[in-house]
Amino acid sequence: MAVATRTSAPHAVLDHIHPEPESFVRKYVFSIDHKVIGIQYMVVGLIFFVIAGLLAEVIRVQLLHPDGRFLGGEQYNQVYSMHGSAMVWLVIIPLVTGGFGNFIMPLMIGARDVAFPWLNMASFWMFPPAGLLLFGSFLIGAPDAGWTEYPPISLLGPPGTSMWCAAIFLIGISSTLTGINFLVTILKMRAPGMTFTRMPLFVWAQVATAALSMVATTALAGALAALFIERQFGVPFYDPAKGGSPLLWQHMFWFYSHPAVYIMILPAFGIISEVLPTFARKPIFGYKMIAFSSVAIALLGFMVWAHHMFTSGMVPWLQLPFMILTMIVAIPTGVKIFGWVATLWGGSIHFSSAMLFAVGFILTFTLGGITGVYLAAVPVDLHAHGTYFIVAHFHYVLFGGSVFGIFAGLYYWWPKITGRMMNETLGKWHFWAAFISFNCTFLPMHWLGLLGMPRRVAVYDPQFTFWNQFASVSSFVLAASTLLLFYNMANSLARGKKAGPNPWGGRTLEWMISSPPPYYNFKKVPAVLGLPYDFGNPLPYLGLDNPQAEAATPSQTGQPAAAH
Amino acid sequence: MAAVLHGDDHGHGHGGGFVENEVIYQETRDMRLLGFVLFLMSDVVLFSAFIFAYLYLRGTVPVWPPMMNGTQLPRLDVAFAAVNSIVLFGSGVTMHYALENWKHGKRGEFDFWMLSTIVLGTAFLGGQAYEYAHAQIGGWSGSIFGASFFTLTGMHGFHVFVGVVFLAVLWWQTKKGVYDETHHFGLTAGTLYWHFVDVIWVALFYLFYIF
Numbered sequence: 001m002a003v004a005t006r007t008s009a010p011h012a013v014l015d016h017i018h019p020e021p022e023s024f025v026r027k028y029v030f031s032i033d034h035k036v037i038g039i040q041y042m043v044v045g046l047i048f049f050v051i052a053g054l055l056a057e058v059i060r061v062q063l064l065h066p067d068g069r070f071l072g073g074e075q076y077n078q079v080y081s082m083h084g085s086a087m088v089w090l091v092i093i094p095l096v097t098g099g100f101g102n103f104i105m106p107l108m109i110g111a112r113d114v115a116f117p118w119l120n121m122a123s124f125w126m127f128p129p130a131g132l133l134l135f136g137s138f139l140i141g142a143p144d145a146g147w148t149e150y151p152p153i154s155l156l157g158p159p160g161t162s163m164w165c166a167a168i169f170l171i172g173i174s175s176t177l178t179g180i181n182f183l184v185t186i187l188k189m190r191a192p193g194m195t196f197t198r199m200p201l202f203v204w205a206q207v208a209t210a211a212l213s214m215v216a217t218t219a220l221a222g223a224l225a226a227l228f229i230e231r232q233f234g235v236p237f238y239d240p241a242k243g244g245s246p247l248l249w250q251h252m253f254w255f256y257s258h259p260a261v262y263i264m265i266l267p268a269f270g271i272i273s274e275v276l277p278t279f280a281r282k283p284i285f286g287y288k289m290i291a292f293s294s295v296a297i298a299l300l301g302f303m304v305w306a307h308h309m310f311t312s313g314m315v316p317w318l319q320l321p322f323m324i325l326t327m328i329v330a331i332p333t334g335v336k337i338f339g340w341v342a343t344l345w346g347g348s349i350h351f352s353s354a355m356l357f358a359v360g361f362i363l364t365f366t367l368g369g370i371t372g373v374y375l376a377a378v379p380v381d382l383h384a385h386g387t388y389f390i391v392a393h394f395h396y397v398l399f400g401g402s403v404f405g406i407f408a409g410l411y412y413w414w415p416k417i418t419g420r421m422m423n424e425t426l427g428k429w430h431f432w433a434a435f436i437s438f439n440c441t442f443l444p445m446h447w448l449g450l451l452g453m454p455r456r457v458a459v460y461d462p463q464f465t466f467w468n469q470f471a472s473v474s475s476f477v478l479a480a481s482t483l484l485l486f487y488n489m490a491n492s493l494a495r496g497k498k499a500g501p502n503p504w505g506g507r508t509l510e511w512m513i514s515s516p517p518p519y520y521n522f523k524k525v526p527a528v529l530g531l532p533y534d535f536g537n538p539l540p541y542l543g544l545d546n547p548q549a550e551a552a553t554p555s556q557t558g559q560p561a562a563a564h
Numbered sequence: 565m566a567a568v569l570h571g572d573d574h575g576h577g578h579g580g581g582f583v584e585n586e587v588i589y590q591e592t593r594d595m596r597l598l599g600f601v602l603f604l605m606s607d608v609v610l611f612s613a614f615i616f617a618y619l620y621l622r623g624t625v626p627v628w629p630p631m632m633n634g635t636q637l638p639r640l641d642v643a644f645a646a647v648n649s650i651v652l653f654g655s656g657v658t659m660h661y662a663l664e665n666w667k668h669g670k671r672g673e674f675d676f677w678m679l680s681t682i683v684l685g686t687a688f689l690g691g692q693a694y695e696y697a698h699a700q701i702g703g704w705s706g707s708i709f710g711a712s713f714f715t716l717t718g719m720h721g722f723h724v725f726v727g728v729v730f731l732a733v734l735w736w737q738t739k740k741g742v743y744d745e746t747h748h749f750g751l752t753a754g755t756l757y758w759h760f761v762d763v764i765w766v767a768l769f770y771l772f773y774i775f
Contacts, residue, residue: 115595180602188595218606222613226715234705235715237617243630243708248620252613 017112020519030125032117035517037124038103039417045095048131052086055079057479060441060472066462076458077144078158082134084147085164088260089171090131092402096267097178097213098124100409101206103417105182107510108200110191110528112521115184119177126174133167136160146456148253151238151246155231165228172217172224175263179214182206191509193528197288198540200508200532204291205270208298212259212266216302220256223249250312254305262301264398265365266294268405269336272358275412276340278506279355280347283533286339293332300329310378311385319378326376333369337362352504353427357408360435364400368393371446386456389449395442407434407485414489415503419515420496426488433481440474508532512544593749600753604760607723611764614719615771618712625708632707638700640713642773648691649769652724655684656762659731663755666738669745678735681758685728692721713772720768723761730754 021027031037058079062070071079106114114120141158143149154161186207190199199207226237227249236242238249269290277284284290304326310319340362349355371393374380384390407430414422444467449455453464460468502511509532513522523545530540622628629637662677696714701707704714734754737743743751 116599119599176606180599180606183602184595184599188591188598214602214606215609218609219613222610222617226614226617229715235711236705236708237621237711243621243625244711245621245624248617251620252617255613 017520017523030121032113032121033519034102034106034113034117034120035417035521037120038099038101040124041094041098041102041127042100042417044128044131045091045099048086048090049095051135052083052091053479053482055083055086057475059083060475062458063460063468064472066460066465066468068459071458073458074144077146077456078138078142078160080456081143081146081149082138085134085143085168086131087398088147088264089168090127090134092264092398092406093175093213093260094127094171095406096264096271096402097175097182097206097209098127100202100267100271100406100413101178101182101209104409104413104510105203105206106185106189107416107513107517107521108203108508109186109189109194110509110522110525111185111189112525114181115189116181119181123174123177123181126170130167130170130174133163133170137163137167148257149227149249150253151227151230151244151249152240154227154249155239162228162231165224165231169221169224169228172221175213176217176221179210179212179217182210183214186210191522191525191528193542197291198528198531199291201273201284201287201290201294202267202270202508205266205273205294208294209263209266212263212298212301216256216259216263219252220260223252223256226252247309247312247314250309251305254308255302258305258308259298259301261397262297264402265405266297268361268402268409269294271405271409271412272340272361273336274506274508275354275358275408276343277533277535278412278504279350279352279358280344281350281505281535282343282347283531283535284339285342285345286335287531287533289335290339293335296332297329300325300332304329307376307381310381323376323378327373330369330373337366337369351428352411353422353424353431354408354411354504356428356431356435357404357411360431361401361404361408364396364404364435364438368396368398368400371396384449386454387449388445388453388455391455392442392445392449395445399442400438404434407431410485410489412504413510414492415499416510416515416517418493418496419499420492421499421503422488422492422496426484426491430481430484430488433484434478437474437477437481441471441478444468444471507535507539509541512539512541589747596749597752600756604756607760608764611716611719611767614712614716615767618716618771621708621712629701629709630707632702632709637702637707637709640699640701640773641695644691644695645769645773648688648695649765651684651691652688652765653762655681655688656759658684659755659758663748663751666743666748666751667745671738674738675735678731678738682728682731682735685724685731685758689721689724689728692717692724716768717772720761720764723764727754727758727761730757 021031028036031040058071059076062068062076062079064070068076102114102120106112137143137158137160139160140163141160143154143157143161143164145153145157145161149157149161149164186199186203226235229235230237230239230244234242236244238244238246240246273284273290304322306314306318306322307326310322344359351359371389375384375390375393411422411427414420448464448467448471451464453460499515501514503515504511509522509526509528510517512526524543526544527542528540529542532540534540625631627636629639631637658677658680662674662681665671665673665677699713701710701713704710731754734750737750
């Protein structure tokens, strides 16, 4: 019982409890509690999700007719640029790191808060102003060169392009600080006995994500600062007329933005890795492989950025290593997918709403991953680059991947966050409506792209009319299906059933405390004896303050409790 | 509420004994140190991004310094910059002695070395201002040379300026009794930051004046 002796050793920071603030402002507005900050991120992120989603519907309304009767070309350019920017920086990244990362990660490692609560609050409060700045750019002419803002078009773009730079810079600083905060938290504040190979997989995903956002985001900040000063002061970095290089932006932008793809998907992988074992009632298959593959993806993510630039004019001999490295990313990703499928194999599966979204995630993300491997091949990319095939690919990984992951996480942790259950029937309706309409929206884009329909155009060839109308109508259903989620959330808050500490029978530490968790999370910090996923065995925790969970832990003599 | 939270907690918490408070201090300091080092690492990436931009742009022209309006721009004045660099590196040495003396409780020596560091840092900024006024490379927006030189050294200069303010605040804090011989995280962080600024300058000096 070596671990038991460690629990009695002084671990002062872990056992140190601060009193809860009592004023409204310190409790709900400028709170330093990771749980309140996590909820703040989720609320603001979901509001931005609605705005960005409506922008997407504007795009689809425009594409109902080949001659685009809804918007002029200029406004259309602004709308899709803002849809992309908002979804990446204001919705997915803040929700998966700031939202779920903040609320769940410290609970999972048995900590009372993150390492630097004040810094956490500062990170959050950069987020709403960044959103206002970004959407505010519509007032003076929003950026219109796509979310990638390639120069020289972005140098000539409307005045709002500079506001875009400032907004993304701000959200980048916020994301870097959160990365530092989470990395220190996970490295230094785990409960006694929680070694690296006993950490829940969501925490592993957050480690990899935090390292990525810490390193990559500052490179983007540099690129954005250069674009800003070039636009405002005429300092030549990117303008070829003054000796600059537009390709320089593409290198700097993608050096960040490719890792950013993994910042968006790794936490979703983490969510799926928590949901699947809980609802299959089986240990996760290949724990170490799934954990290390997150780190492998994060490392590889830094070596593949130029695959976005095959058609931009790069040295031909450089294409080969970038192509091969990009294809290698499919290996750790495939390891995860096999691990998840093997977890389901022979499990006693319970298809709750969260589980449906997790299984749907595996299907859609795999499809998006496979088209990613196609696109990594230079000859295919030369054909498909800049077409709707790309749009289909990244919506399968970002909507079918990240956003489905966010939905799975919302259904899974909602009872923990709010203390109330959502309506499962409505949740299942939401899943089926979203899953079918998602595929109907984005699947046709594969062949539209291969047949030659370019992305980012306000009008298109009439031969593509049918599938565009099909996609548009499906996208309206997709938007409407999201209303089911919002209604479900509101309904649950108003009159949802009380959840109790552990409605799903989860085994990670956040389920061992009441729902919603008390201010101090754990009255006594428990000791961790093993992996959380060993369904069928007693819980691997000692010293829990919840007597019900305590009953299921092994006693000091190592005898399994009879109640289990 | 507070009583509930503070009781039944192995006796730690506010007003715990000396040993408990010391352990809390050590663990908190370790976390802050790691966080600060990670912050410096992300700052290194920011500089690396601009250094990459500079080298990339430099690779796009046949001659360096590049042409502007039909004539080749002159090289920067390496002699003056070398003297100014020695001032900055000297301040790294004085900062080292400041921290060492503080650890050994020599407050008088600490004051001398700390104030020397602040004076040398300010002198470096003065030297850089002089150089900006006299550099004949066509200004910030004239060419890619001016763009990368003024942006990178300006960013570094801003870091030095922040460092001087940081050190001045630390010195004022020592007068207020914030630190003692063993509890001086702020001084450790300030020293780390100051050495970081020095190291960045080594790279910039080589890349702009010698390379």
